[in-house]
Amino acid sequence: MTRREIFFVANEVNELGGVGRWQTQMARLFAERGHRVRIIGICPPEMPMDLGEDPPFETVTLHARRPPGRRGPHLLPGRLDPVVRRQQARRRAAAARMSRMFRAARPGAVIIVTQVWAMEWVALADTAGHSVIGMSHESFDASRRSSRFARVRTYFRDVDRLLLLTRQDADLWAGQGLNNVGFLPNPLPVLPGVPSPRTEKVVASIGRLSHAKGVDLLLDVWAEAAPRQPGWLLRIHGAGDHEEELRRQCTRLGLDDSVEWAGQTDDVTGALARCSLLVQSSRGEGFPLVLLEAMACGVPCVAFDCSPGVREIVEDGEDGLLARHGNTTELAAHLVRLMADENLRDTMGERARRNVLRFAPEVITDRWEELFAFLER
Template sequence: MTQREIFFVANEVNELGGVGRWQAQMARLLAERGHRVRIIGIAPPEVAMDIGEDPPFETLTLYDRRPPGRRRPRFPLGRIDPAVRRQEADMRVAAERMSRLFRAAASGAVIVVTQVWAMEWVAFADTAGHPVIGMSHESFDASRRSSRFARVRSHYKDVDRLLVLTQEDADRWVAEGLNNVGFMPNPLPLTPVAPSPRTEKVVASIGRLSHAKGVDLLLDVWAEAAPRQPGWILRIYGSGEHEGVLRQQCTELGLDDSVEWAGRTDDVTAALARSSVFVQSSRGEGFPLVLLEAMACGVPCAAFDCSPGVREIVADGEDGLLARHGNTSELARHLVRLMSDESLRDTMGEKARQNVRRFAPEVITRRWEELFDFLER
């Protein structure tokens, strides 16, 4: 195995959320394999994630505070607009800090740009001699609904490889004219020694209390499912800007006796060990880590089929149950089916625990190293 210098360039070094968790995990996994890993963040995060006191990788943040968004040239000045030129000059100064590191890196170094906003600075840096891998951590449809779609097409069209999360998403980007696309799943974030005993009458939800995570939809689901399975509890782990509105909705639906608001948890394994079913009601996902975690804990999942990543993780009818995107009545029926059938929960939970091993950290890390070797040829 060739030991390399690997640079992750991201919006933030320790951003709270799925991308931040993935980034810290991959940096740690590659460092443990003997690679020298650095994470370069453009700006400090609004909400930081704890990456530990002595991580096995180095970190650098280019700005003390988040820089403003890119200015659009005023008509008819175009690129000679003084405000645009000042901003680009500032970006070049920040990018030069990366360039110095890239120039000093040995042959075989790799630059992985984990988010497209960060690519705006990498584009000003001197990456000569090192392959550049760009990444999009969301589904094609989610990207298309945002400003990131145009930026992915613009900023990643000339990188050595654009990685998305699934083959299905890769095919759709190829259809957009990008001929450098591949896919790389997220690795399993945890490998518990023992599965959940699946003995408590608890359905768990874990995620930020935001519009994207669809907890409002979940409460509508629970309003249909709970009366059909008395004694079961929906335990919602998470915090966020919509908590007050969601608690009010819960009360208005008459669910206060069967819903527990557990707050944010740093011990996902323990939360899942106290659960028998996991539910995800997101409006959109990339390659959701929490589904991987639930399956690793042997907890069968019911979820909206909201993205190719969800379909890639959960085999509907085999190790979990998928409802049509946004169909709350169908998701409620899936929950009732799992809550009412202990044998089904055990069968699907054990199958999930087996199937999810295809995303084991050692499997995904080896795929990354094979990609690095390929790009060096």
């Protein structure tokens, strides 16, 4: 096996969330195989994630605070707008710093750019002699609904490979004229030695309290499901700007006695060990790690079929249940079905724990190393 220098370039080194957790896991997996790994962040995170003591990779953050968005070159008499000049100077300095790191790397180095905003900075740097892999961790449809869509087409057009998380998303981007696309799913974050006993009457939700995660929809779902299965608790793990508004909605719906606000957790496995079902009500997802984690814990998932990544992970009717995107009544019915049937929960949980092994870390890491070797040829 060829030992390489691997750079991750991301918006932040350790932002709490799916991309940050994926990046940290992959950095560890590559380091365990003898690669030298560095993570370059453009700016500090708003919600930092603990990387643990003495992580086996280096980290660098280019800016002490998040740089402002670009402004157009407004002309003043005889000179460029000074704000624009300062922005350009900062961007040049950051690009020069990255260029120095890339130039010092051994031949065969790989630069993995995990987000398109980070790629806007890498595009200014000297990457000559190294493979550049761009990534989009969201579904094609989610990207198309955002400003990132045009930027992905612009900044990832000429990288050596643009990786999506599912074949369907890769095919859709290829239809946009990108001929460098491929796909690689996220690896399973953890496989506990002992699965959840699935004995507690608890449905867990784990994720940020944001519009994208659809916790407002989940409360509407729970208002339908809870009266049909008394004694069950919805435990919501997460934090975010929408928390106060969501708590008011919970009270308005009369759900305070059956909803627990558990706050942000770093112990996802522990949270899953104390529940019997996981529910996900997101408006959009890429390849949600929490579904992988729940299945690894033997916890069946009930989710909106909001992206190819969700149905790539959960096989509807086999190891979990999927509802049509945004259909709260259908999601509530799926929850009630599993809440009412202990044997079905156990059967689906056992299948989930078995089926999720196709995303085992060693399997996914092997595919990454095969890609590195292919791009080097």
